[in-house]
Amino acid sequence: MLMSSPKTVNANSSQTSDQAGNTDRSRSNVANNYEQVLVALRRVIRATDLHSKRLSKHVGLTGPQLLIMRTIRDLGEVTIGTIADKVSLSQATVTTILDRLEHRKLVYRVRSTKDKRKVHAHLTEEGAEILARAPNPLQEDFIQKFQSLHEWEQTMILASLQRVANMMDADDIDASPVLTVGSVLKDDGWKGKG
Template sequence: MTTGLELEKQVCFALYSATRAVTQLYRPVLDALGLTYPQYLVMLVLWERGPVTVKQLGEALELDSGTLSPLLRRLAAHGHVRRERSTSDQRSVLIHVTDTGAALRTRATSVPRRIAGATGMELVELEALRQNLTRLTEAVSARTLTPEEEEPT
């Protein structure tokens, strides 16, 4: 008898397992660059958008400043980013990519291709998956369930 509580039927577990597996796939590739996965995500935003405030970076990555600050400190210690107070608003800190961080971008250009190839999936499948995950994130981010809500029929 199935109850719907079987582990293999849970979307949350499939997402959790996929996240762990993909993050593990990135590890050796990013180790060669001297980056952790979260640091790589920070660098992706900076390479794409140029100097941004810590707040903008947090919004882009959906991270709070308590999580982001240690990441930025480590990236700065490795010479990849530079932090400076905004001249227009002393409360804001701008994050800039350094020359070392910009050089890292060149070395990182093969990362997406290598990861995509390692999945064994076609690019069109990966893009469809990305789009579906984005839709799922948007849908669940806009909702909260209360204990009183009825189950769907």
């Protein structure tokens, strides 16, 4: 019968202990990694929510309302279709938001004299004043920072976020590039016509 030397036994025992320690650390890192991902996601959601609340408190607008008003300001006499294309929202959503802004006397709409099928949106004086006081949309600051990254970093972030969306079964959820929490058409107390 062969007997192993005490050195061999100790070495094997030490090796087994190291492997167990590595496995424990590996499991701990995996748990720590997913927790860090969830914390990062929560921070993004929280930052978006806080910005929306700050915007609402300072100027009484939602993120999509601010984007639409800025688009009207930047493009001048503009059709609803052009606004919808620029802010990546449907024409129906833009029309509903314009109804709310018009009710608050921040915008007005005028039918085109050249083509009666077209309606142009304009800012009122009050709308322009509110817009001048409004903070930048959250995504505007993000876009500036994102565009300053190297292309490989941008691609890596995009791929990672697309993968996260897939893992959360969010591939088929329709979303515009507007950073806001909840529906783009938030309940602001306005009931519309009816």
